[in-house]
Amino acid sequence: MSTLSRPSGRAPGQMRAVRIERGYTRHAEGSVLVAFGDTRVLCTASVESRVPPFLRGKGEGWVTAEYGMLPRATHTRGDREAARGKQGGRTLEIQRLIGRALRACIDRGALGERTITLDCDVLQADGGTRTAAITGAYVALVDAVRWLQERREIARDPIFGAVAAVSVGVYRGAPVLDLDYAEDSDCDTDMNVVMNDGGGFIELQGTAEGHAFRRDELDALLALAEQGIGELLAAQREALAR
């Protein structure tokens, strides 16, 4: 493990440069450009005063997410999903994950009968788009809630914790943090971890691409993830304090 050399030259436990830019666009109640290195995702939060049918009249709100990738966010151009006429399985899987992750930090009763939609659109992809999206969408969500509070539409802050996400993986035999595309496309195991600021796990999605991973590898990956998420939570706090 001592000789591991990541394509980027990073140390195993080193994240890429993280940048969180609020107010990236004007119209949305929350608008955040989040960058994990070369991965750049625009996360907007839109507030609407309606809820999906299954929640009507229950006095509760809803938080949901949609995910997209610009056709040339990637090395080779991908199909535009709108032109193909449907969202792919990967897209649906990711947007379901983002929605679940964000719903884990909000009191939907305190939100009232409103829907907040988090649109996460990848402008440039270099691995880790879903974890960047969750991390950035949390900041956009907070901004949207603050907007509601400033207009005195809601009395109590419905957000009860912060949420961030990072990927970890076993790359050429060694556990590493925050995989970029070069690592992601060549790793044995890939795991996405979503945690809150209380140290609890919200989602854990690990996949053995090559060989199955052992329990000790899992433990090492979880330790790296905890560390990375600590850094991301700090970056979120800092961005929100600006």
Place this chain on the structure above:
Amino acid sequence: MSTLSRPSGRAPGQMRAVRIERGYTRHAEGSVLVAFGDTRVLCTASVESRVPPFLRGKGEGWVTAEYGMLPRATHTRGDREAARGKQGGRTLEIQRLIGRALRACIDRGALGERTITLDCDVLQADGGTRTAAITGAYVALVDAVRWLQERREIARDPIFGAVAAVSVGVYRGAPVLDLDYAEDSDCDTDMNVVMNDGGGFIELQGTAEGHAFRRDELDALLALAEQGIGELLAAQREALAR
């Protein structure tokens, strides 16, 4: 935790009755009805001598899965996806999971330019349909491979390990194994675990539905999963020996 009472009366580490019936239908190269209690999934393996475009001419085979749920497999009737005109996000997510899990036990070079499609159709649902599907699909896959070997179409057995899956979760504060629908719809944390017979993890998908789960809860869940998967691997071996 001593007072936990599961709706089914099972002990925390007790699986439901598992039944694996080979040759359930006639036409498929492998056809298995798998039951985890009241959950019943028909898994067929179909061999075709063609591969998807991205593999043409590479001398490798492909294993893929499709998942469906009969409209009235559930307590209340769900929409028929064929009539609605698309597969939902949950369906796509599950069939991608099944495909990845089964590809983790097969040497695609030894399979040759063939596709084996595993159709997993839920006849009756009571929680854990995806884990039952993976467990049953493995047996159907083995039968399809044996069919190829009997016809001397492939020389070497491409299957290099067994794969099974089980769900675990935190139900009313206690870790339990193999959640049924009553538990699944009311649990705090739900995790699907796919392992091979070497004790390695192939997939890990944990979701906190209520409160985030702690590291010690995760450890307890993984221990239960390991135990359950041991029983499932034994049931597979026994079915294949019949």
Place this chain on the structure above:
Amino acid sequence: MSTLSRPSGRAPGQMRAVRIERGYTRHAEGSVLVAFGDTRVLCTASVESRVPPFLRGKGEGWVTAEYGMLPRATHTRGDREAARGKQGGRTLEIQRLIGRALRACIDRGALGERTITLDCDVLQADGGTRTAAITGAYVALVDAVRWLQERREIARDPIFGAVAAVSVGVYRGAPVLDLDYAEDSDCDTDMNVVMNDGGGFIELQGTAEGHAFRRDELDALLALAEQGIGELLAAQREALAR
């Protein structure tokens, strides 16, 4: 005609073994596995207390059907209609036929503002899936109506007759009853006949695949159909008496 030999060895007027198994799955109000030889169709009846828009407020109910075929119910794997994104013409044609046939035996006023949906899913196909589906769906419909009566939701039995269906055809010059796949794919004329227990015709769908059929052939086919339907009506009565 004396030398006719059907692939199955059956006599010209001999049906395949018919099996009608009630309560095949747990959740549906009616659930029947019907087998005509190797053709096996799962028919469930689901009761919902709503009607389609065109019937709202008229005090009448609705009976409708959906039909599907598991991808590997057939000799070679067919596309999954949900994955292709639409139901084919054959599927739509069959489910429209099943719906019309079942509506012919029920007083929709006595049913009240309820919809009963008959899902007919073919687990294994060997010819005659639509006629097996109608025959089995009738039994599932009766069970669903009994369920409503036991819960005293409806006062009067809305079912005023039994309905069954069988195929007949001209195979190698001779009229035969209840075609299996080997005959169906090689016959000159194929006719599906739906009748009630009063001896009346509900549907008649005859197609000349090879040469056009003459009036005397039609008469012979109708006679065989009447006989076969008599046997099916008896099998339904017997199953419902159990």
Place this chain on the structure above:
Amino acid sequence: MSTLSRPSGRAPGQMRAVRIERGYTRHAEGSVLVAFGDTRVLCTASVESRVPPFLRGKGEGWVTAEYGMLPRATHTRGDREAARGKQGGRTLEIQRLIGRALRACIDRGALGERTITLDCDVLQADGGTRTAAITGAYVALVDAVRWLQERREIARDPIFGAVAAVSVGVYRGAPVLDLDYAEDSDCDTDMNVVMNDGGGFIELQGTAEGHAFRRDELDALLALAEQGIGELLAAQREALAR
């Protein structure tokens, strides 16, 4: 029955005025406007020198049909199927019927590797659109074949018989020929009959809308159909002789 009065004042065995106009549009190899009273269908035959994948390299041709209804062909405007994004079940059922009927009069080997597509578009509907379509499409098909023969693309005439279709039904207790919309929407039994000029049946599709029909009613309907089809075959011959 003696007092039956059809809405149109026609006698029970009286067809509507039939008009067959060849060369209605310029571009198609065959183009026929057929009218059964107020029902007007434009049938064009298009010749293309390709066959569907399942026939490639077999030296045989294909004849197929597509059916459409202009949105305001009917009393109240219907959805445009192109705008809704799919053809309905009724449309698919009818176009499959037209295709089968026309394939019953052509030697596909003599046609060679060509496809003739019959587009049947209803400009105005007043009952019997599918039977008018079959009757008119036959004439368009003959014109397209003659076009091929004039250009010496095919040596031998592939058409070996004429095909026509008519509807019959039990209206207020009496068998009647060629139902118009007023009768069709209020009849007990409706049957579409396709026959050839040898007196053979090609398709028979009878449906009991109200009460099931008896054998003697069926016989009366078939007799009316035979008479009507005789008149239609004469009208086709006359149009083709012009």
Place this chain on the structure above:
Amino acid sequence: MSTLSRPSGRAPGQMRAVRIERGYTRHAEGSVLVAFGDTRVLCTASVESRVPPFLRGKGEGWVTAEYGMLPRATHTRGDREAARGKQGGRTLEIQRLIGRALRACIDRGALGERTITLDCDVLQADGGTRTAAITGAYVALVDAVRWLQERREIARDPIFGAVAAVSVGVYRGAPVLDLDYAEDSDCDTDMNVVMNDGGGFIELQGTAEGHAFRRDELDALLALAEQGIGELLAAQREALAR
């Protein structure tokens, strides 16, 4: 320019023969067959007493259009959009244009909460289908409004001007009026012009297919269009006076 010879032999400023036939079909409130030479479009106007959601309760009506082309309206058969499952970009573009053009001559407040849908279906195409459609749809719209007035459903005539459309283009260097297919597929610049009877422009859509057009060419084209539209407005008046 003196030596220009149009394929049809027409003079540069000469329109094709224009024919406007009212009452072409029976059911629609307005039904017009319009012909610009060999281009023939059936335009029906359907009145419905409902408005789209965005207008509900505002006391205003709506006028909209749908456009279609029969598959064999053209030289070679085109796909049926209903079968392909979506309307193409060209179709959507044209039907949006027709709708905008017709809404420019009607007071939607005076129409009341009604929708008039103009279905423009091309029976035969020879260039200029969209301009013929607009010109014919105007007449169908007037007929539908008269129908409403005769039934005293609306008090005041909501139509405040006439609308017609024509194409102009630069063909082999010379500006010409009303392009047919031979010219359209071989011209440098193609412009569709919609004007009202006050001499005002409603739509102007010019496209340089070959070389970009100069300002003096534009001026010449607009002069031709004004002249052609004068003739079309006269033809509309004459048809409506019959």
Place this chain on the structure above:
Amino acid sequence: MSTLSRPSGRAPGQMRAVRIERGYTRHAEGSVLVAFGDTRVLCTASVESRVPPFLRGKGEGWVTAEYGMLPRATHTRGDREAARGKQGGRTLEIQRLIGRALRACIDRGALGERTITLDCDVLQADGGTRTAAITGAYVALVDAVRWLQERREIARDPIFGAVAAVSVGVYRGAPVLDLDYAEDSDCDTDMNVVMNDGGGFIELQGTAEGHAFRRDELDALLALAEQGIGELLAAQREALAR
């Protein structure tokens, strides 16, 4: 007209601040962020060495465009077209326009059998997205062509002119240049003009939203457009010289 006050305070012939930023993302062969005031569009050019079927083997290339709007680019959130399952008519219309405009400045023979796809995705919308898209896409196209030339894949520069686009309109009676959203949603006439650097018109699309526009208004609008396009062509040159 002297008292006109535009919502933005701009003079009638004053464009918004135009910004053209090359190299906005990394992967595409050309990547340009173009801003017309608050309207921001990301235009990427992707080179692929294949052409659409209708051009295969002809030695010519193809240039095409796709257009999208992020759901919250606008004041209120719009549906995601990928989730709705189809691109709307407005989207298709715009992407067809962009494609035609860019094909007007390139020699497709000199490009060789390659496709350049221009993806124009609106990050923020404030009126004029299609004109900004065309103006920016031209710069991305030039960058992609330079990329091909640097790699010596093409010998001769296929681009033979520059293309830019601007909107003009009649706002409260006065002709104005480069409408923003506040003006666009409240103007009488709206025209999009695409021109090349030779002063020729490539596209002209004018629509009277309120009253029809007169010839003198059209002349005034075209003069404004010519001036604005001059400024845009200068901005393009400047950006490309950097």
